[in-house]
Amino acid sequence: MTRFSTLYAVAAVGLALASPARAADPAKGKAVFQAQCAMCHQVKPKALGIGPSLAGVVGRKAGTLPGFAYSPAMKTFAKPWTPALLGTYIAAPMxxxxxxxxxxAGxxxxxxxxxxxxxxATLK
Ligand code: HEC
Known part of the structure:
Protein backbone atom coordinates (compact mmCIF):
# COMPACT_ATOMS: atom_id res chain seq x y z
CA MET A 1 0.00 0.00 0.00
CA THR A 2 2.78 2.42 0.95
CA ARG A 3 4.64 1.63 -2.22
CA PHE A 4 1.47 2.22 -4.20
CA SER A 5 0.91 5.66 -2.61
CA THR A 6 4.50 6.62 -3.38
CA LEU A 7 4.02 5.69 -7.01
CA TYR A 8 0.82 7.69 -7.08
CA ALA A 9 2.58 10.74 -5.60
CA VAL A 10 5.36 10.49 -8.20
CA ALA A 11 2.78 10.30 -10.99
CA ALA A 12 0.93 13.34 -9.60
CA VAL A 13 4.15 15.40 -9.53
CA GLY A 14 4.83 14.34 -13.12
CA LEU A 15 1.40 15.56 -14.21
CA ALA A 16 1.85 18.87 -12.39
CA LEU A 17 5.18 19.44 -14.16
CA ALA A 18 3.67 18.57 -17.53
CA SER A 19 0.95 21.25 -17.34
CA PRO A 20 2.24 24.66 -18.44
CA ALA A 21 2.53 27.06 -15.53
CA ARG A 22 2.31 30.24 -17.61
CA ALA A 23 -0.89 31.82 -18.94
CA ALA A 24 -1.78 31.30 -22.60
CA ASP A 25 -0.68 34.21 -24.79
CA PRO A 26 -2.90 35.11 -27.78
CA ALA A 27 -0.13 37.22 -29.38
CA LYS A 28 2.16 34.19 -29.47
CA GLY A 29 -0.80 32.14 -30.66
CA LYS A 30 -1.24 34.48 -33.62
CA ALA A 31 2.33 33.75 -34.70
CA VAL A 32 1.68 30.00 -34.42
CA PHE A 33 -1.49 30.45 -36.49
CA GLN A 34 0.32 32.38 -39.19
CA ALA A 35 3.06 29.77 -39.40
CA GLN A 36 0.89 26.63 -39.26
CA CYS A 37 -2.73 27.35 -40.12
CA ALA A 38 -3.01 30.52 -42.26
CA MET A 39 -2.09 28.76 -45.52
CA CYS A 40 -5.43 26.93 -45.27
CA HIS A 41 -7.63 28.96 -42.89
CA GLN A 42 -8.75 32.59 -43.11
CA VAL A 43 -9.73 34.67 -40.09
CA LYS A 44 -12.19 36.84 -42.03
CA PRO A 45 -15.75 35.71 -41.19
CA LYS A 46 -17.24 33.24 -43.69
CA ALA A 47 -14.12 33.20 -45.92
CA LEU A 48 -13.42 29.83 -47.49
CA GLY A 49 -9.97 28.55 -48.35
CA ILE A 50 -8.61 25.02 -48.37
CA GLY A 51 -10.18 24.97 -44.90
CA PRO A 52 -13.17 26.90 -43.47
CA SER A 53 -12.78 30.36 -41.88
CA LEU A 54 -11.88 30.09 -38.20
CA ALA A 55 -13.58 33.37 -37.27
CA GLY A 56 -15.96 32.53 -34.42
CA VAL A 57 -14.80 28.91 -34.32
CA VAL A 58 -14.84 28.73 -30.51
CA GLY A 59 -18.45 27.82 -29.75
CA ARG A 60 -19.31 27.01 -33.39
CA LYS A 61 -20.63 23.53 -34.11
CA ALA A 62 -18.08 21.46 -36.05
CA GLY A 63 -18.73 21.10 -39.76
CA THR A 64 -21.32 23.88 -40.07
CA LEU A 65 -19.76 26.90 -41.82
CA PRO A 66 -22.15 27.48 -44.77
CA GLY A 67 -20.61 26.84 -48.20
CA PHE A 68 -17.67 24.72 -47.05
CA ALA A 69 -17.48 21.14 -48.36
CA TYR A 70 -16.72 19.30 -45.11
CA SER A 71 -15.90 15.61 -44.92
CA PRO A 72 -18.75 13.33 -43.84
CA ALA A 73 -16.70 12.65 -40.67
CA MET A 74 -16.62 16.35 -39.68
CA LYS A 75 -20.33 16.82 -40.45
CA THR A 76 -21.22 13.78 -38.34
CA PHE A 77 -18.92 14.90 -35.50
CA ALA A 78 -21.01 18.10 -35.14
CA LYS A 79 -19.94 18.97 -31.57
CA PRO A 80 -19.51 22.61 -30.51
CA TRP A 81 -15.80 23.53 -30.58
CA THR A 82 -14.84 24.15 -26.95
CA PRO A 83 -11.23 25.10 -26.16
CA ALA A 84 -10.69 21.56 -24.78
CA LEU A 85 -12.05 19.90 -27.91
CA LEU A 86 -9.98 22.19 -30.15
CA GLY A 87 -6.93 21.16 -28.12
CA THR A 88 -7.58 17.47 -28.73
CA TYR A 89 -8.21 18.05 -32.44
CA ILE A 90 -5.19 20.29 -33.06
CA ALA A 91 -2.90 17.94 -31.10
CA ALA A 92 -3.81 15.01 -33.36
CA PRO A 93 -6.50 15.73 -35.97
CA MET A 94 -6.95 12.09 -36.97
CA ALA A 105 -0.18 16.27 -38.77
CA GLY A 106 -0.85 17.88 -35.38
CA ALA A 121 -10.91 32.71 -29.05
CA THR A 122 -10.20 36.36 -30.03
CA LEU A 123 -11.52 35.79 -33.60
CA LYS A 124 -15.11 36.94 -33.78
C1 HEC B 1 -3.21 22.02 -45.37
C2 HEC B 1 -4.44 22.71 -44.97
C3 HEC B 1 -4.76 22.86 -43.51
C4 HEC B 1 -3.92 23.24 -42.47
C5 HEC B 1 -2.42 23.52 -42.52
C6 HEC B 1 -4.77 23.37 -41.30
N1 HEC B 1 -6.07 23.05 -41.61
FE1 HEC B 1 -7.66 23.04 -40.32
N2 HEC B 1 -8.87 22.31 -41.77
C7 HEC B 1 -8.48 22.04 -43.09
C8 HEC B 1 -9.56 21.37 -43.77
C9 HEC B 1 -9.55 20.90 -45.23
C10 HEC B 1 -10.60 21.23 -42.83
C11 HEC B 1 -11.95 20.54 -43.04
C12 HEC B 1 -11.78 19.08 -42.58
C13 HEC B 1 -12.97 18.18 -42.82
O1 HEC B 1 -14.01 18.63 -43.35
O2 HEC B 1 -12.86 17.00 -42.49
C14 HEC B 1 -10.13 21.85 -41.60
C15 HEC B 1 -10.90 21.96 -40.45
C16 HEC B 1 -10.51 22.61 -39.30
C17 HEC B 1 -11.35 22.86 -38.15
C18 HEC B 1 -12.83 22.52 -38.03
C19 HEC B 1 -13.61 23.77 -38.45
C20 HEC B 1 -15.11 23.64 -38.47
O3 HEC B 1 -15.74 24.53 -39.06
O4 HEC B 1 -15.68 22.68 -37.91
C21 HEC B 1 -10.58 23.51 -37.23
C22 HEC B 1 -11.02 23.98 -35.85
C23 HEC B 1 -9.27 23.66 -37.79
N3 HEC B 1 -9.25 23.10 -39.05
C24 HEC B 1 -8.21 24.28 -37.16
C25 HEC B 1 -6.91 24.36 -37.68
C26 HEC B 1 -5.80 24.94 -36.98
C27 HEC B 1 -5.89 25.64 -35.64
C28 HEC B 1 -4.69 24.78 -37.77
C29 HEC B 1 -3.25 25.15 -37.48
C30 HEC B 1 -2.67 24.53 -36.32
C31 HEC B 1 -5.13 24.10 -38.99
N4 HEC B 1 -6.48 23.87 -38.89
C32 HEC B 1 -4.31 23.77 -40.05
C33 HEC B 1 -7.25 22.36 -43.65
C34 HEC B 1 -6.11 22.74 -42.94
Whole structure:
Protein backbone atom coordinates (compact mmCIF):
# COMPACT_ATOMS: atom_id res chain seq x y z
CA MET A 1 0.00 0.00 0.00
CA THR A 2 2.78 2.42 0.95
CA ARG A 3 4.64 1.63 -2.22
CA PHE A 4 1.47 2.22 -4.20
CA SER A 5 0.91 5.66 -2.61
CA THR A 6 4.50 6.62 -3.38
CA LEU A 7 4.02 5.69 -7.01
CA TYR A 8 0.82 7.69 -7.08
CA ALA A 9 2.58 10.74 -5.60
CA VAL A 10 5.36 10.49 -8.20
CA ALA A 11 2.78 10.30 -10.99
CA ALA A 12 0.93 13.34 -9.60
CA VAL A 13 4.15 15.40 -9.53
CA GLY A 14 4.83 14.34 -13.12
CA LEU A 15 1.40 15.56 -14.21
CA ALA A 16 1.85 18.87 -12.39
CA LEU A 17 5.18 19.44 -14.16
CA ALA A 18 3.67 18.57 -17.53
CA SER A 19 0.95 21.25 -17.34
CA PRO A 20 2.24 24.66 -18.44
CA ALA A 21 2.53 27.06 -15.53
CA ARG A 22 2.31 30.24 -17.61
CA ALA A 23 -0.89 31.82 -18.94
CA ALA A 24 -1.78 31.30 -22.60
CA ASP A 25 -0.68 34.21 -24.79
CA PRO A 26 -2.90 35.11 -27.78
CA ALA A 27 -0.13 37.22 -29.38
CA LYS A 28 2.16 34.19 -29.47
CA GLY A 29 -0.80 32.14 -30.66
CA LYS A 30 -1.24 34.48 -33.62
CA ALA A 31 2.33 33.75 -34.70
CA VAL A 32 1.68 30.00 -34.42
CA PHE A 33 -1.49 30.45 -36.49
CA GLN A 34 0.32 32.38 -39.19
CA ALA A 35 3.06 29.77 -39.40
CA GLN A 36 0.89 26.63 -39.26
CA CYS A 37 -2.73 27.35 -40.12
CA ALA A 38 -3.01 30.52 -42.26
CA MET A 39 -2.09 28.76 -45.52
CA CYS A 40 -5.43 26.93 -45.27
CA HIS A 41 -7.63 28.96 -42.89
CA GLN A 42 -8.75 32.59 -43.11
CA VAL A 43 -9.73 34.67 -40.09
CA LYS A 44 -12.19 36.84 -42.03
CA PRO A 45 -15.75 35.71 -41.19
CA LYS A 46 -17.24 33.24 -43.69
CA ALA A 47 -14.12 33.20 -45.92
CA LEU A 48 -13.42 29.83 -47.49
CA GLY A 49 -9.97 28.55 -48.35
CA ILE A 50 -8.61 25.02 -48.37
CA GLY A 51 -10.18 24.97 -44.90
CA PRO A 52 -13.17 26.90 -43.47
CA SER A 53 -12.78 30.36 -41.88
CA LEU A 54 -11.88 30.09 -38.20
CA ALA A 55 -13.58 33.37 -37.27
CA GLY A 56 -15.96 32.53 -34.42
CA VAL A 57 -14.80 28.91 -34.32
CA VAL A 58 -14.84 28.73 -30.51
CA GLY A 59 -18.45 27.82 -29.75
CA ARG A 60 -19.31 27.01 -33.39
CA LYS A 61 -20.63 23.53 -34.11
CA ALA A 62 -18.08 21.46 -36.05
CA GLY A 63 -18.73 21.10 -39.76
CA THR A 64 -21.32 23.88 -40.07
CA LEU A 65 -19.76 26.90 -41.82
CA PRO A 66 -22.15 27.48 -44.77
CA GLY A 67 -20.61 26.84 -48.20
CA PHE A 68 -17.67 24.72 -47.05
CA ALA A 69 -17.48 21.14 -48.36
CA TYR A 70 -16.72 19.30 -45.11
CA SER A 71 -15.90 15.61 -44.92
CA PRO A 72 -18.75 13.33 -43.84
CA ALA A 73 -16.70 12.65 -40.67
CA MET A 74 -16.62 16.35 -39.68
CA LYS A 75 -20.33 16.82 -40.45
CA THR A 76 -21.22 13.78 -38.34
CA PHE A 77 -18.92 14.90 -35.50
CA ALA A 78 -21.01 18.10 -35.14
CA LYS A 79 -19.94 18.97 -31.57
CA PRO A 80 -19.51 22.61 -30.51
CA TRP A 81 -15.80 23.53 -30.58
CA THR A 82 -14.84 24.15 -26.95
CA PRO A 83 -11.23 25.10 -26.16
CA ALA A 84 -10.69 21.56 -24.78
CA LEU A 85 -12.05 19.90 -27.91
CA LEU A 86 -9.98 22.19 -30.15
CA GLY A 87 -6.93 21.16 -28.12
CA THR A 88 -7.58 17.47 -28.73
CA TYR A 89 -8.21 18.05 -32.44
CA ILE A 90 -5.19 20.29 -33.06
CA ALA A 91 -2.90 17.94 -31.10
CA ALA A 92 -3.81 15.01 -33.36
CA PRO A 93 -6.50 15.73 -35.97
CA MET A 94 -6.95 12.09 -36.97
CA UNK A 95 -7.54 11.04 -33.37
CA UNK A 96 -9.64 14.09 -32.45
CA UNK A 97 -12.05 13.59 -35.35
CA UNK A 98 -11.40 10.17 -36.93
CA UNK A 99 -11.81 10.20 -40.70
CA UNK A 100 -11.72 14.00 -41.08
CA UNK A 101 -9.86 15.50 -44.05
CA UNK A 102 -7.66 18.21 -42.56
CA UNK A 103 -4.19 17.61 -44.02
CA UNK A 104 -2.35 18.60 -40.85
CA ALA A 105 -0.18 16.27 -38.77
CA GLY A 106 -0.85 17.88 -35.38
CA UNK A 107 0.79 20.29 -32.95
CA UNK A 108 2.43 18.32 -30.12
CA UNK A 109 3.60 21.31 -28.03
CA UNK A 110 0.92 21.89 -25.34
CA UNK A 111 2.05 25.47 -24.58
CA UNK A 112 1.87 26.44 -28.28
CA UNK A 113 -1.57 24.83 -28.52
CA UNK A 114 -2.79 26.83 -25.52
CA UNK A 115 -1.47 30.07 -27.09
CA UNK A 116 -3.10 29.17 -30.42
CA UNK A 117 -6.49 28.45 -28.84
CA UNK A 118 -6.30 31.71 -26.85
CA UNK A 119 -5.78 33.46 -30.22
CA UNK A 120 -8.65 31.56 -31.90
CA ALA A 121 -10.91 32.71 -29.05
CA THR A 122 -10.20 36.36 -30.03
CA LEU A 123 -11.52 35.79 -33.60
CA LYS A 124 -15.11 36.94 -33.78
C1 HEC B 1 -3.21 22.02 -45.37
C2 HEC B 1 -4.44 22.71 -44.97
C3 HEC B 1 -4.76 22.86 -43.51
C4 HEC B 1 -3.92 23.24 -42.47
C5 HEC B 1 -2.42 23.52 -42.52
C6 HEC B 1 -4.77 23.37 -41.30
N1 HEC B 1 -6.07 23.05 -41.61
FE1 HEC B 1 -7.66 23.04 -40.32
N2 HEC B 1 -8.87 22.31 -41.77
C7 HEC B 1 -8.48 22.04 -43.09
C8 HEC B 1 -9.56 21.37 -43.77
C9 HEC B 1 -9.55 20.90 -45.23
C10 HEC B 1 -10.60 21.23 -42.83
C11 HEC B 1 -11.95 20.54 -43.04
C12 HEC B 1 -11.78 19.08 -42.58
C13 HEC B 1 -12.97 18.18 -42.82
O1 HEC B 1 -14.01 18.63 -43.35
O2 HEC B 1 -12.86 17.00 -42.49
C14 HEC B 1 -10.13 21.85 -41.60
C15 HEC B 1 -10.90 21.96 -40.45
C16 HEC B 1 -10.51 22.61 -39.30
C17 HEC B 1 -11.35 22.86 -38.15
C18 HEC B 1 -12.83 22.52 -38.03
C19 HEC B 1 -13.61 23.77 -38.45
C20 HEC B 1 -15.11 23.64 -38.47
O3 HEC B 1 -15.74 24.53 -39.06
O4 HEC B 1 -15.68 22.68 -37.91
C21 HEC B 1 -10.58 23.51 -37.23
C22 HEC B 1 -11.02 23.98 -35.85
C23 HEC B 1 -9.27 23.66 -37.79
N3 HEC B 1 -9.25 23.10 -39.05
C24 HEC B 1 -8.21 24.28 -37.16
C25 HEC B 1 -6.91 24.36 -37.68
C26 HEC B 1 -5.80 24.94 -36.98
C27 HEC B 1 -5.89 25.64 -35.64
C28 HEC B 1 -4.69 24.78 -37.77
C29 HEC B 1 -3.25 25.15 -37.48
C30 HEC B 1 -2.67 24.53 -36.32
C31 HEC B 1 -5.13 24.10 -38.99
N4 HEC B 1 -6.48 23.87 -38.89
C32 HEC B 1 -4.31 23.77 -40.05
C33 HEC B 1 -7.25 22.36 -43.65
C34 HEC B 1 -6.11 22.74 -42.94
Missing amino acids: KGVPGNRMPY LADAAKRADLIAYL
